[in-house]
Amino acid sequence: MGRTLAEKVWDDHVVRRAEGEPDLLFIDLHLLHEVTSPQAFDGLRQTGRQVRRLDLTIATEDHNTPTLDIDKPIADPVSRAQLETLRKNCADFGVRLHSLGDVEQGVVHVVGPQLGLTQPGTTVVCGDSHTSTHGAFGALAFGIGTSQVEHVLATQTLPLARPKTMAITIDGELPEGVTAKDLILAIIAKIGTGGGQGYILEYRGSAIEKLSMEARMTICNMSIEAGARAGMIAPDETTFAYLEGRAHAPKGEDWDAAVAYWKTLKSDDDAEFDAEVVIDAAALSPFVTWGTNPGQGAPLSANVPDPASYEDASERLAAEKALEYMGLTAGQPLRDVKVDTVFVGSCTNGRIEDLRAVAAIVEGRKVADGVRMLVVPGSARVGLQAVSEGLDKVFKEAGAEWRHAGCSMCLGMNPDQLAPGERSASTSNRNFEGRQGKGGRTHLVSPQVAAATAVLGHLASPADLSDTDARTPAGV
Template sequence: MTRPRTLYDKIWEKHAVADDDGETLLYVDLHLLHEVTSPQAFAGLAAAGRSVRRPARALALSDHNVPTMGQAAGPAGVADAEARAQLEALVANTRRFGIENFAMGDPRGGIVHVVGPEQGRSQPGMTIVCGDSHTSTHGAFGALAFGIGTSEVEHVLATQTIRQRKSRNMRIAVEGRLAPHVHAKDLALHLLAAIGVDGASGHVIEYAGPAIRALSMEARMTLCNLSIEMGARAGLIAPDATSFAYLEGRPAVPEGAAWKVALVRWRALATDAGAVFDRDLAFDAADVRPMVSWGTNPSQAVAVDARIPDPARLADADARSAAARALAYMDLTPGRTIAGTPLDRVFIGSCTNSRIEDLRIAADIVRGRTVARHIRAMVVPGSGLVKRQAEAEGIDAVLRAAGFDWREPGCSMCVGMNADALRPGERCAATSNRNFENRQGRGGRTHLMSPALAAASAIAGCIADPASLG
């Protein structure tokens, strides 16, 4: 009789090609590419005279460097020379090696971690890699998805495999249900505040429990996206009826009899009863409040009605030092409530929170209201198709009427690698995934939060709970 296995164990064993000195050669089902981490990999292939092993198993997107206005001009319209060169290189390399590329201006294009699921390329039981840390997003479908480095990108292109050392198993079970107006981003920040940025180091997380099963696919992607911020190699959620309903009918998903066969295979992707996890944590969804970050890593977060922590009250010396540095950079005073902190900018977008559900939430908050006069607010859809759907639903009209800029898809302000960046000293409410020093622009100060909180903060002109708008 076989031992009980976790979902992670099952996917790993299914894709193991060979073992060597503690490492495993894994077959890769889907390789997602973008313009920043692929040029050197393609150059390495060309220099060695190698071809791409399985071009059909790759999909390329332009997202990090693209401007969020004027994309119809293509790479030629990008002002920054280095960014333009990377975008042009992706077009040339994918054409040379026969890889599908949704280039700038293609309505199917957008952020790689939005487009992969949207196109049905991300499916349960797959191994998925990309030269981007937030590849963990795709684990929402019950896929083993993780970021890789540029040299590994070249290896996957050449061999359709990757060498990995197996992580340990970790389960985070969330009981109960999230309260109304509490979202997946709040849950993720709550978990981060509880376990820290290295709380899942060396592990793959499986999220489980009633609160997880109640999440939509968009919400599951938000949660899995932030797994990497907890130190995890990847995050997983077992596929279920919610996953299958999202996937059915998407371009790359099997149809007819093949769909029925796929469902049988996907339904078997669940952790066996009695499977042992190396770490097993439990949380109560009732404890989760609307959350906002106060520091310079995503675990430095509190409930929106809480006070900014005092470093002097922290027992660990390293934690005290890190908190003091974060508060100095963020120009915040310990003991003050985080709500009411004045803002300059509001950004709704990124691979964490730029899907249609996120935009609907923001629109519901701002409908009939106006952005505070001193706030510059922008919404950047995660893909061209999300943008089209939002426009068809009238979401863009609601956001524009409130005073938001309505942009074209891309990573935008999340990475500060394009024209959308903070100026020194500007304070921004952002739905993105990282609040590191200088992340969104040199000297910029970032507060991570949900689309609901960001929308409410844009209206109030300061960090604000939607409930405070009346």
């Protein structure tokens, strides 16, 4: 019988397999950041262990870093102490680190791919659940806890039980204006926040094959929001073209050998998945969340659901609590929901294509009165690229704030937060209670919906914008 993509990559990394034990897997790439690593380095110190493979380990600063005044000392002493701890740990153990201010600094899941470190058929781990992002390259990539971070630092391996596999097949054409973000939000709403639990998802089908690498990363990024261990997409010419020439991509003969291997990384025709979900791309439309978990979403054209419509008691209770927290009323059109803040950024939608999409919509338009719009590039390099294309000027002229790279308002560990009761349209990945600031209310949206929402002041898609919203840019 054939094997799935996930099974092939898994099998290629088994260091040891024994009856009654989890497989011991080799880890090709270990990404570190300041939040989930300090206790792991402490563990190494206490046991007198070293980092086994410094050449497979890299660190960046992202969760705590400010997006303003990055040349000044970090104002919050606790954030500063955590970043200083990472710097000391990396210096003491010899780990390559890209600190705030460095051109390679940025959100860990944006940095890995842009350096060319994330490659097909590799195993990638990080103490961050959105490590699933890297699965877009056909890597087996998953988030781990701090005990496992220490385990990988010390041994470059992890003992793991093999998850089941689920195919998510999306055929057809995504309609105009429907993005990867809408697609993944619709998938999560369909299978639920626990639907992927115990599985590695493989996204496949003609709609996936047409997506750019950055769009594929958006999809795989949110696999964890469906409860999955990881999400993967088989590498193809789009993947190879993205990687070729990047700093850490293989060169010369190594490139040829790598591509030959990468071409074998697809599920065999006779491979059997433990579960399959089929989605019709053509039936999708812009999608937003109304509740407090990423599975509580609906098409933008829909109304806020009535909790009484849920048959399952636990879902009904969850919907009631969510509407109360979100300050929404059952039956209210989602398009009528007014926002205070629009956040564009994060490991989900903070890459250059996301910023270009937003710029194309806000260019010549203005952010609505009373709305604050933050645009935060996913990495310093994404920021530089945006500046070289003049996107920063477009954002600023529209009235948005253009910031430095980091996780920022996705989780509000730095000063970028919602105030209690404030409502955001956010291109990030989690709408949990208080995620973007205590009492803050989050609607997850695509970059395109975020941009249109910023202009109109309520949840909206670019199709809702009329020509009168646009003002001819000066000098054009």
